Amino acid sequence: MTSKIQSLNDTYELNNGVKIPAIGLGTWQTPDGEVAQKTVEDALSLGYRLIDTAAAYGNEESIGRGIKRSGVNRRDLFVTTKLWNDHHGYQKTKAAIDESLTKLDLDYLDLYLIHWPNPAPVRDHWAELNAESWQAMEEAVQAGKIRAIGVSNFRRKHLDELLKTAKIRPAVNQIYLNPSDMEEDVTAYNKELGILSEAYSPLGRGGLFANDTVVSIAQHYDKSPAQVLLRWSLQHGFVPLPKSVHRERLEANLRVFDFTITEADMAKLDGLHGAAQVANDPDQTDF
Numbered sequence: 001m002t003s004k005i006q007s008l009n010d011t012y013e014l015n016n017g018v019k020i021p022a023i024g025l026g027t028w029q030t031p032d033g034e035v036a037q038k039t040v041e042d043a044l045s046l047g048y049r050l051i052d053t054a055a056a057y058g059n060e061e062s063i064g065r066g067i068k069r070s071g072v073n074r075r076d077l078f079v080t081t082k083l084w085n086d087h088h089g090y091q092k093t094k095a096a097i098d099e100s101l102t103k104l105d106l107d108y109l110d111l112y113l114i115h116w117p118n119p120a121p122v123r124d125h126w127a128e129l130n131a132e133s134w135q136a137m138e139e140a141v142q143a144g145k146i147r148a149i150g151v152s153n154f155r156r157k158h159l160d161e162l163l164k165t166a167k168i169r170p171a172v173n174q175i176y177l178n179p180s181d182m183e184e185d186v187t188a189y190n191k192e193l194g195i196l197s198e199a200y201s202p203l204g205r206g207g208l209f210a211n212d213t214v215v216s217i218a219q220h221y222d223k224s225p226a227q228v229l230l231r232w233s234l235q236h237g238f239v240p241l242p243k244s245v246h247r248e249r250l251e252a253n254l255r256v257f258d259f260t261i262t263e264a265d266m267a268k269l270d271g272l273h274g275a276a277q278v279a280n281d282p283d284q285t286d287f
């Protein structure tokens with residue numbers, strides 16, 4: 001797939017008409033407090049408009065402060081947060097949405113995701129709990145608290161179960177996606193269902209930076225390995241969410257709109273399965 005994304009300001013349209021930026025800021029392991037706040041301010045001043053956080057990251061309040069301090073108009077931002085594993089079910093999801101809104105100090109979320117489909121403590125009844133959580137999320141959409149709802153780490157069977165009762169189709173499935181694991185089965189199913197694939201760990205958490213293929217392609221385009229990995233993601237039509245707490249890296253990670261990877265080089269990168277970590281199987285996670 002070749003993406004039509006050509007500049008930082010380009011967006012995709014989700015299946016409910018909401019527009020989502022083509023690249024975003026990841027914030028997992030971004031320390032709460034001054035670091036998270038400053039990182040968000042830096043990122044927004046550099047042109048990022050999508051911020052990806054989660055209740056589980058423990059940094060929603062600092063991120064909210066960074067947003068306020070940046071002075072960027074709320075309607076120009078796209079803020080995502082996620083339901084953590086200890087809040088599955090109807091009532092708990094309702095409470096979790098309100099808690100995230102309070103912590104982020106926002107009137108609405110742009111995207112809210114079920115973080116994991118079948119957390120270990122509730123693995124026996126994951127399907128009914130997801131249906132309940134989803135209902136609470138649908139009601140929050142009706143109430144104007146959320147603009148789009150989606151999932152994360154969902155495989156085919158989890159999507160199939162959810163779709164049995166969902167009135168609103170998920171807009172996004174956020175999954176582990178980089179050349180070390182393209183999750184072909186999930187991305188193909190997402191596409192078939194009109195669900196956008198967001199790429200978490202698009203840099204392979206650094207694990208692909210020294211890979212020979214990545215390094216030689218990066219040298220060829222006079223780019224860094226990180227830039228090649230992000231460009232690969234964009235050209236596949238994924239929305240990459242690179243995380244950094246360093247301003248110069250945040251800036252470099254946006255300089256990915258001025259080159260195109262050839263089909264031959266894309267194929268070489270596609271062939272790197274297993275070169276770094278691969279996706280966690282949700283059935284095997286112990287959290």
Ligand SMILES: NC(=O)C1=CN([C@@H]2O[C@H](COP(=O)(O)OP(=O)(O)OC[C@H]3O[C@@H](n4cnc5c(N)ncnc54)[C@H](OP(=O)(O)O)[C@@H]3O)[C@@H](O)[C@H]2O)C=CC1
Pocket residue numbers: 025026027028029052053115152153174175199200201202203204205206224226241242243244245246249250252253
């Ligand atoms: N839904 C889910 O279950 C999950 C979602 N996510 C989301 O996806 C985001 C990104 O994934 P993540 O796992 O953090 O990993 P990434 O693939 O984004 O890699 C982040 C690492 O790369 C480093 N880095 C970033 N840019 C550069 C650069 N230009 N040069 C050198 N090093 C660089 C960062 O260090 P430094 O900060 O020091 O610059 C950090 O160590 C998360 O932050 C989170 O928002 C992630 C995991 C699971």
